[in-house]
Amino acid sequence: xxxxxxxxxxxxxxxxxxxxxxxxxxxxxxxxxxxxxxxxxxxxxxxxxxxxxxxxxxxxxxxxxxxxxxxxxxxxxxxxxxxxxxxxxxxxxxxxxxxxxxxxxxxxxxxxxxxxxxxxxxxxxxxxxxxxxxxxxxxxxxxxxxxxxxxxxxxxxxxxxxxxxxxxxxxxxxxxxxxxxxxxxxxxxxxxxxxxxx
Amino acid sequence: xxxxxxxxxxxxxxxxxxxxxxxxxxxxxxxxxxxxxxxxxxxxxxxxxxxxxxxxxxxxxxxxxxxxxxxxxxxxxxxxxxxxxxxxxxxxxxxxxxxxxxxxxxxxxxxxxxxxxxxxxxxxxxxxxxxxxxxxxxxxxxxxxxxxxxxxxxxxxxxxxxxxxxxxxxxxxxxxxxxxxxxxxxxxxxxxxxxxxxxxxxxxxxxxxxxxxxxxxxxxxxxxxxxxxxxxxxxxxxxxxxxxxxxxxxxxxxxxxxxxxxxxxxxxxxxxxxxxxxxxxxxxxxxxxxxxxxxxxxxxxxxxxxxxxxxxxxxxxxxxxxxxxxxxxxxxxxxxxxxxxxxxxxxxxxxxxxxxxxxxxxxxxxxxxxxxxxxxxxxxxxxxxxxxxxxxxxxxxxxxxxxxxxxxxxxxxxxxxxxxxxxxxxxxxxxxxxxxxxxxxxxxxxxxxxxxxx
Numbered sequence: 001x002x003x004x005x006x007x008x009x010x011x012x013x014x015x016x017x018x019x020x021x022x023x024x025x026x027x028x029x030x031x032x033x034x035x036x037x038x039x040x041x042x043x044x045x046x047x048x049x050x051x052x053x054x055x056x057x058x059x060x061x062x063x064x065x066x067x068x069x070x071x072x073x074x075x076x077x078x079x080x081x082x083x084x085x086x087x088x089x090x091x092x093x094x095x096x097x098x099x100x101x102x103x104x105x106x107x108x109x110x111x112x113x114x115x116x117x118x119x120x121x122x123x124x125x126x127x128x129x130x131x132x133x134x135x136x137x138x139x140x141x142x143x144x145x146x147x148x149x150x151x152x153x154x155x156x157x158x159x160x161x162x163x164x165x166x167x168x169x170x171x172x173x174x175x176x177x178x179x180x181x182x183x184x185x186x187x188x189x190x191x192x193x194x195x196x197x198x
Numbered sequence: 199x200x201x202x203x204x205x206x207x208x209x210x211x212x213x214x215x216x217x218x219x220x221x222x223x224x225x226x227x228x229x230x231x232x233x234x235x236x237x238x239x240x241x242x243x244x245x246x247x248x249x250x251x252x253x254x255x256x257x258x259x260x261x262x263x264x265x266x267x268x269x270x271x272x273x274x275x276x277x278x279x280x281x282x283x284x285x286x287x288x289x290x291x292x293x294x295x296x297x298x299x300x301x302x303x304x305x306x307x308x309x310x311x312x313x314x315x316x317x318x319x320x321x322x323x324x325x326x327x328x329x330x331x332x333x334x335x336x337x338x339x340x341x342x343x344x345x346x347x348x349x350x351x352x353x354x355x356x357x358x359x360x361x362x363x364x365x366x367x368x369x370x371x372x373x374x375x376x377x378x379x380x381x382x383x384x385x386x387x388x389x390x391x392x393x394x395x396x397x398x399x400x401x402x403x404x405x406x407x408x409x410x411x412x413x414x415x416x417x418x419x420x421x422x423x424x425x426x427x428x429x430x431x432x433x434x435x436x437x438x439x440x441x442x443x444x445x446x447x448x449x450x451x452x453x454x455x456x457x458x459x460x461x462x463x464x465x466x467x468x469x470x471x472x473x474x475x476x477x478x479x480x481x482x483x484x485x486x487x488x489x490x491x492x493x494x495x496x497x498x499x500x501x502x503x504x505x506x507x508x509x510x511x512x513x514x515x516x517x518x519x520x521x522x523x524x525x526x527x528x529x530x531x532x533x534x535x536x537x538x539x540x541x542x543x544x545x546x547x548x549x550x551x552x553x554x555x556x557x558x559x560x561x562x563x564x565x566x567x568x569x570x571x572x573x574x575x576x577x578x579x580x581x582x583x584x585x586x587x588x589x590x591x592x593x594x595x596x597x598x599x600x601x602x603x604x605x606x607x608x609x610x611x612x613x614x615x616x617x618x619x620x621x622x623x624x625x626x627x628x629x630x631x632x633x634x635x636x637x638x639x640x641x642x643x644x645x646x647x648x649x650x651x652x
Contacts, residue, residue: 028263029283066276070316093282102328103335106280106306113278121275130316133276135308 003043003191010194012041014122015163022118026111030092032169036115040164046181049160050147053177057081061143062100064112066136068120071129072186074158075150076120078112078165080176082140088167088174105138112136115178119163127193150181157184219288219305219325222312227252227268230320239303239327240290256288271311271321279307281328288325296329299336304329369447369468372454375423377403377416380463389447389470391440406437408444422453423461429453434471445472488562490540491547499561503571503621506559510573510615517613518580519621520570521628522550522587523636525605527566534601542602549594549604553587569625580610607636 003011019036026034044052062085064078080088082100089097089104092111097104113136124131139146150158163178182190212220212233219236223229228251232244247255252268259265264287267277279287287307292300305325312320360383363370369386373379382390382397390397390406403416415435421427429451437447447468454463486498494502503519510517524546531539543566550560550568559571572583587608595603609631611624619627 101335102331103280103282106278107282109278110280110283113276117270117275117277121273124274130274132274132311132313135276135310136278 007191007194008041010197011161012038014126014194014197015041015119018118018122019115019165021122022115025114025118026092029110029114030094030169034092035168037166037168038163039166040162042162042164043187044160044162046150046158046160049162049179049181050144052162053079053143053147053179056175056177057143059142060140061146062108063139063141063146064109064116064136065139066113066116066120067134068131069134070124070131072123072127072131072182072189074180074182074186076116077146077179077181078115078176079143079146079179080108080174084174084176087172088176091167091169091172091174100140109136109138112138115165119178119180123190123193126197127189129189158182159184159187161187161190219327220322221247221325222320222322223252223268224320225272225318227272227321229255236288236325240288258289259287267309268321271309272318274311274313274318276311277309279305279309281306281332287323292329293327296333299333300329303327304332366467367469369470370465371402371468372463372465373402373419374463375461377401377419381465386468389439389445389468390437391443406439408436408438411436419464422464425461429464445470446475447471491544491562493547493550493568494559494561496561496563499559499563499569499571500621502559503561503569506571506573507613507618507621510613511618514615515574516576516615518572518575518577518583518610519613519624519628520572520583520608520610521625521632522546522568522570523607523632524566524568525607525636525639526602530602538601541600542604545594545600545604546606549587549590549606553583553590569628577612580612584608584610605639607632607639609633609635 015038019038023034023036026036042052057079058081060082062080062082066076068074068076085100085108086097086104088111089100089107093104093107100108116136117133120131120133159182161180161182163180165176165178167174167176213231214234216233216235219239220231220233221229221236222231228249229247230249232242232247237243242255253260253265259268262284264279264284267279271277281304284305284307286302286305287309288305290303290305292303304327306328307326308324310322310324311318312322363381363383364385366383366385369389370381370383371379371386372381378399378401379397380399382394384394387394387397403412403419407415418427422429430449432448432450434446434448437445439445448471449466449468451464451466453461454465456462486494486501488495488498493499506517509515524542527539527542530542543562546566546568547560547562550570554560554570554572557573559573561569563569572579575583587606591604591606609628611619611627611631613619613624
């Protein structure tokens, strides 16, 4: 399914607003200026997602995963490759993080949580629907293993809203992906909402 | 069991047994449940908080900007509050054993909406005590830092040591027990003509010794490694550099041992003395003095004598050439060794110098043969000089406690300016006469022995 240019622009605008809120929260939390950019927004089928991400992320990924339910339901994920995850944690905590220990995991969970909340909260407000979030979890696994959990046992045709995400802080830039996996019904509702905005 | 009874049991378990802090509020953020864990750790009991607004009980939630998470939770959002950013949600004292680290219990918390259908009816908060984990992480980080510092220090020392090795003017070379190179400094690389990384791990003997020496030196080295022999502290040998050039190296060796005293290799400093040797040889070739006795050597004697012969011929001066031979030199060497033999030669030279005039040319032609050219000396001097020599020898032999007695056989020839002979002729004439004397001496010993025996 392909978005029209207008739909894509509106969606990008919406996400930028959401990320602006998230960046403000992170700046306040850490005490220094954090910016989050959205260079690219795409909607892909779940099968395309696997090959698309494989091109960008190799090996082990750190994924903050939150399930959301309600009239719009699905999986929301923030994915960083392992080096990106340690670098982001180092920058945000102002401490050198070489490996992801339990405390670093919690930091990543909180950061992912803020970002996913902001994004889905904005969608919820736009669509004026109530979304319930699960507790966020962090998975450290191979990319393919992570992605296959999203496919297995799901009968509904699923799509992924892939938001290329760039954290910018302290002269550094760390790339990642915010992925929102939706059933076709939820996606229709989302696009409808976007149409109304435009 | 009724549905209600089951849920009651779950609630009671969370209330009394769960090893986490759990509390709930209603939609006005009034505390509705407060489990046993929280009562124990916060020292605040359920009756003290029930029905009271969260902010009223913990006013600093506002100050620390944590209160808004509850307002967001009422709008349906879930929040994770990591220890790293927040330290704690509710102020509770740290367990006693971590008092030194933290005053307050370190916590991670989750704040979530409580929903009934589509409607948020309150919030639920889960608090985990992570003090122990955080302390453990701090200690681990410290340990890592210490070990990293130690490694940095070791590296710095190693770099410094390498620097010292590199500024050394001699080649420094360490070999393991197989003769493979484990260390070599800059000077060593210069001498051998290749880079350090090309040398490490290479076998010293196979690459840098002239082929004919390899087997022999290897055998000595392995005997050294087995501890069967002691190393020569100092010696010189030939090596073949990468480019095939032969160099003379003067070595100084030490055996390397591990902590248990096992021999693990050698450390050697080597000085390239090729140039020095070449210079010494050149100097030797140019020299006119005999190193041992300080007299003129054959070269010096011949050169100076020939010059004197020409002068004498022109001036019409008579000269005498004496040929002296130290008797029993071979016997002295064989019996007492070369050191004593050398001493006898030195003494002989001294006696000759004392006997003749300063202007006379005294030389050692080699071995036990000496030659003296007495300048401006008539035939009649010969006898007097001969007597003086015998006198000096006798005095020497009487006044020292050497193991040997000096005895010299002497012959002479005369240079007559009216019928000049060349130096070779003079020497061979004197030599002949000396031999006659020597034979006479031997004969007289034989005769003496015969007399005694007879």
